Amino acid sequence: MNSIAKSFLPDIQPNLLAVNSQDQSPTYQFGFLDSFAKKEIRRSLLKAVAIPGYQVPYSSREMPIARGFGTGGLQITLSLLGKDDVLKVIDQGSDESVNAVNIRNFISKTCPGVSLTKHTPEATIIQTRHRIPEFPLKLGQVLVLQVPYPDPLVIVEASEAKRKQMHGEGDYARLWVKLYEDMVKFSEITISHRYPTRINGHYVIDPSPIPRFDVPKLHQSFGLHLFGAGREKKIYAVPPFTDAQPLCFEDIPFRVENFDDVDGRRRPCHRCGSTTSFLDEFLDEQGNCIYQCSDSDYCNTMLMQAKEDSYATNS
Structure with missing residues (x-):
């Protein structure tokens, strides 16, 4: 092996490091993901925070859970976790749902030393699905949301290339027409979750399948909100102290459940x-x-x- 190849060896860290000879259980490196995957996700997160609401593409890795069950959020969490962090995992508000328990068990095995909690104010990183906790986030807390479909324009435009152009130009006219048609047909906007929300006065995001009740919590929050869509390979963010306004008409205010x-x-x-x-x-x-x-x-x-x-x- 030449010296050039040897110089790269310290940076190459495969997921599976060793197998315990006694119980044959695999021993993974901290955070499961290899160092290259973590670096890419962290760079994508930095760009997402710098451009609030912008969907940053990334190379979503294969995870030991099926796509659609939180792979995007899990990859963000694993990339951020350090041994001094305190983690909370919830699914639809519950700490004891099957998805939350399985993700928590997986992280406890691949991130030794990370403390787990069920109390929101104690956590430094919170991974969630379909809910934002009732306790307001504190400065320094990170909320990671699992997202099935990151683009709110998908209901009005099938072409991803066209959707990118519409986002860049701030052209959400067809989304406004969808809201208007709801008012004409049903006398109210019928979107119960994934309510389109304008971030920092420009990009409109899909805030994940959270209920309307949780959408106002994004506005000027003390915490950092990170959204990961593993299947669609997109990451976006709502930084602290950022405006988040749900789309609504001047004479028809936004209302919650x-x-x-x-x-x-x-x-x-x-x-x-x-x-x-x-x-x-x-x-x-x-x-x-x-x-x-x-x-x-x-x-x-x-x-x-x-x-x-x-x-x-x-x-």
């Missing part, structure tokens, strides 16, 4: 009593509709706080 009852009163969470969180609808054993916080950590925290307040009052 309504959790009021027939009397116009806001339904509380049946478990913690919160009247400010996004609620999921369930059927109890008697077939009655009940409403509960979608964010399990927020619900548990509010429940614990209510118990402490009750104990302090009684004592």
Whole structure:
């Protein structure tokens, strides 16, 4: 082997480093991804942060989960994680869903030393699917969102080349027509999730399948929001303190989901009593509709706080 080849060896780090001779379990390098993949993703993230809302293409790697189950978000998380980080993984607000548990277990095996938490304020990196946590992000926190379809124009334009041109020119006329047609046909905009949102006054993004309730949380947030679409090989970002405005007409303001009852009163969470969180609808054993916080950590925290307040009052 010549000296030139040897000089490159230290930078070449395959995913699989060794196999444990006792239990035959594989030992991976920290973060699973090779160093070249991490460097590329980090460069793409820097460009995405520098140009808020711009879709940065990257070479999405094969992951040990199927595309469409969070490979884009997982690659971003693995590229950012360090041994001093604290990670939280949620799926539709829950820490205990199958997707969240599997991703958390995978990261714990490939990123030894990284602390795991279920409490949002304690985390430095939060990977999520379909929800933004109820607790407001703090300065320095990073929220990584899994994205199935990154381009909001895909519903009105099939050609990716044409969509790129439309984004560059800020031409979203056909998207506005789609919203107008909804108003004509249904007297309201029918987009319940993936609501098109203008970032920093220019690019319109697909904020992932989060409900309307979560879209205002992107606006002037203290945290960094990173979006990864592994199947579509795109990364984009909403930096801290950035304007994020959902598309709406001047005379028809944007509105979020309504959790009021027939009397116009806001339904509380049946478990913690919160009247400010996004609620999921369930059927109890008697077939009655009940409403509960979608964010399990927020619900548990509010429940614990209510118990402490009750104990302090009684004592």
